[in-house]
Amino acid sequence: MSLIPDISPLTLNRLSVYLRCLRILEAEGETKVSSGALADRFELSPAQIRKDLAHFGEFGVRGVGYDVESLGAHLHELLGLNAQHNLVVVGIGNLGSALCSFLGFNDSSFRVVAGVDADPERVGKQVGDITVQPLEALETVVESAGIEMGVLTIPPEAATQCYERLVASGIRSILNFAAVQLPHRSDVRVKNVDFRVFLEELAFFRRDPS
Amino acid sequence: MSLIPDISPLTLNRLSVYLRCLRILEAEGETKVSSGALADRFELSPAQIRKDLAHFGEFGVRGVGYDVESLGAHLHELLGLNAQHNLVVVGIGNLGSALCSFLGFNDSSFRVVAGVDADPERVGKQVGDITVQPLEALETVVESAGIEMGVLTIPPEAATQCYERLVASGIRSILNFAAVQLPHRSDVRVKNVDFRVFLEELAFFRRDPS
DNA sequence: CCATGTGAACAAATTCACAGCA
DNA sequence: TGCTGTGAATTTGTTCACATGG
Numbered sequence: 232m233s234l235i236p237d238i239s240p241l242t243l244n245r246l247s248v249y250l251r252c253l254r255i256l257e258a259e260g261e262t263k264v265s266s267g268a269l270a271d272r273f274e275l276s277p278a279q280i281r282k283d284l285a286h287f288g289e290f291g292v293r294g295v296g297y298d299v300e301s302l303g304a305h306l307h308e309l310l311g312l313n314a315q316h317n318l319v320v321v322g323i324g325n326l327g328s329a330l331c332s333f334l335g336f337n338d339s340s341f342r343v344v345a346g347v348d349a350d351p352e353r354v355g356k357q358v359g360d361i362t363v364q365p366l367e368a369l370e371t372v373v374e375s376a377g378i379e380m381g382v383l384t385i386p387p388e389a390a391t392q393c394y395e396r397l398v399a400s401g402i403r404s405i406l407n408f409a410a411v412q413l414p415h416r417s418d419v420r421v422k423n424v425d426f427r428v429f430l431e432e433l434a435f436f437r438r439d440p441s
Numbered sequence: 442m443s444l445i446p447d448i449s450p451l452t453l454n455r456l457s458v459y460l461r462c463l464r465i466l467e468a469e470g471e472t473k474v475s476s477g478a479l480a481d482r483f484e485l486s487p488a489q490i491r492k493d494l495a496h497f498g499e500f501g502v503r504g505v506g507y508d509v510e511s512l513g514a515h516l517h518e519l520l521g522l523n524a525q526h527n528l529v530v531v532g533i534g535n536l537g538s539a540l541c542s543f544l545g546f547n548d549s550s551f552r553v554v555a556g557v558d559a560d561p562e563r564v565g566k567q568v569g570d571i572t573v574q575p576l577e578a579l580e581t582v583v584e585s586a587g588i589e590m591g592v593l594t595i596p597p598e599a600a601t602q603c604y605e606r607l608v609a610s611g612i613r614s615i616l617n618f619a620a621v622q623l624p625h626r627s628d629v630r631v632k633n634v635d636f637r638v639f640l641e642e643l644a645f646f647r648r649d650p651s
Numbered sequence: 652c653c654a655t656g657t658g659a660a661c662a663a664a665t666t667c668a669c670a671g672c673a
Numbered sequence: 674t675g676c677t678g679t680g681a682a683t684t685t686g687t688t689c690a691c692a693t694g695g
Contacts, residue, residue, distance in 0.1 A: 241664075243645055247638040251620060265676060273622050277676095278666055285678055293672045293677045310641045311648030325542060329535035333636065341640050380643060404643040410461060412483050420646055422639050426543065428457040429632050430551050431520045433590060433614040435453055436630055438521030451686075475654060487654095488688055495656055503694050504653045 235287065235309070242283050246306055248273075249280065253303040265296030312340040317378045319402075321393050322385030323348040323356065323363045326408060330382055331359040341380075345372045349389065369393070373400040380404040387411045394421075445497065445519070452493050456516055458483075459490065463513040475506035522550040527588045529612075531603050532595030533558040533566065533573050536618060540592055541569040551590075555582045559599065579603070583610040590614040597621045604631075 252273045256264055266277040284290050284297075290305055291297045307313065318334065320327045323346045334343045346358060349366040356363045364372060372378070381397040383390050383405065390409035397405060398419055405421045407413060413421055462483045466474055476487040494500050494507075500515055501507045517523065528544065530537045533556045544553045556568060559576040566573045574582055582588070591607040593600050593615060600619035607615060608629055615631045617623060623631055 239664075240642070243642055244638055247635075247641045250641075251635070251637070252622075255622075267676080274625055276666075278668095279664090281677060282665080282679080289678070291677050294675045295673070296676065309645075309648070311644040311646075312641065314644075314647070314649070316640075316644055316647070325535045325539035329539060330636070332535065340644065341637075379647065380640075404647060406639055406643060412462075415484055420643060422643055424634075424639055425457075425461070426540070427461070427551075428454055429616055429634055430526075430590075431457040431460075431522065432450070432453055433616060433630060433632055434521040434524075434526055434550065435519075436521075437524070437526070437589065437614060438519070439524070449686075477654075486688075488690095489686095491655060492657085492687080499656070501655050503655045505695075506654065 238286065242286070245275075245279070245283055246310060248275075249283070250303060250306040250310065253299050253306070256299050257303060261299050263296050264299055266291075268296070307340075315339060316341050316380055317344045317376060318342065318380045318382055319344070319369070319373055319376070319378045319397075320346040320382045320384060321348075321366075321369065321397070322383065322389075323353050323358055324384060327382070327384035328358045330384065331361060334359070343382075344376045344378060347372065349385075366393075369396055370400045373397070373402060378402065380406065383407045383409050385409060448496065452496070455485075455489070455493055456520060458485075459493070460513060460516040460520065463509050463516070466509050467513060471509050473506050474509055476501075478506070517550075525549060526551050526590055527554045527586060528552065528590045528592055529554070529579070529583055529586070529588045529607075530556040530592045530594060531558075531576075531579065531607070532593065532599075533563050533568055534594060537592070537594035538568045540594065541571060544569070553592075554586045554588060557582065559595075576603075579606055580610045583607070583612060588612065590616065593617045593619050595619060 252269060266280040269275060269280055270277040287305070287309060290302050318341060320330055320343055323331070327346060331343045331346055334341050343359060343361060345364060346361050347364045347366045347369050348354060353363050354365045379402065381402045383393060385393060387409045390407065390411045391413060394405065394413045398416065403419050405419065407421055407423050410425050410427065462479060476490040479485060479490055480487040497515070497519060500512050528551060530540055530553055533541070537556060541553045541556055544551050553569060553571060555574060556571050557574050557576045557579050558564060563573050564575045589612065591612045593603060595603060597619045600617065600621045601623060604615065604623045608626065613629050615629065617631055617633050620635050620637065
């Protein structure tokens, strides 16, 4: 079906946003929505919505708009959410725990199936659905639980080593919350998330305009 | 001094990244760095580094490069990090707690000075430097502690109401982790962070290319 | 010399505006 | 009529290549 052309990261992230918006409308009982209505409701650009969607076929009906449910289903599939993605969370501090519980009741595209921590105090703890295992078990766990994505929620000093171990275990998709530059590998996709960048963006607009 | 021209969000976020890189080099004892060396080390583009920095004056020395310490200081100031920014965290679950402790030992540009939660079980708990206070105390706390930024780490149902209360208390900068569309106000800056968007970006590149 | 700073060339992304279809 | 889908126009962002100056 959908032979997907090249897609920019900006467009890709907007598709996630659109999907979120559609789910909200769906919960409100809406069945049809136009690009203009979507844009008004969620502060988006109608032309951009249409452009973004048009890359992947003709999902809308002229004069009417889009079917909330079927467009949602299309985006869901397009984003690779039909498959279930098993995750391991490395570092079960507060942030790691937050992700474990967050991805418990989620719509099951993502599921944390294991969590490991270097701290013996934390090993054995129950967080969301999982029991914390020792860091040494990382490779074993990845292989036995069919894990395909790793989440790094550990201090920066430990991040690179854990990254190497995840990659050596066959993981090719990593969400990294540690503020370090992980070594680049063309076959591994890393998504870096740095909270300080978000805060600094807010701080910039509060600076003294001297 | 620095009369700052308009700056794109992309450039702004890169400045944060540059600052992070400079701090690492500083810790390693480097005193000078060229755009090329920075780019090699951190997988950036040398021309872009120069363009980005050149917006704000001539920080480099031709034939030499940039002074790690003084460029760091410039960026620090430029990003509004000389001032201390007091934050309130609304919702002290795992994610809220993570932010409280994360911004404990930080370099003091950002400080969580208060945390509130609707759950009586959590009120009185000690997290990082702060003692959790009841949600009702939100306005009082904001006004008495000189708070200028709010962080929303609460379930989506509660987010809009807390947003309104933060804004009514005078807060104009908000970091929002709840997956809702907060009402737009031209005088309030909201930075939305949605973990699912990050995960879906990774999932997209794992989808079945049918 | 060597690396910055910068205008000019290029590329990407967004918006416009309208043809085409239910 | 009304909204999609889309080429064309515009704006924004990136890269190139070189003149400039320590």
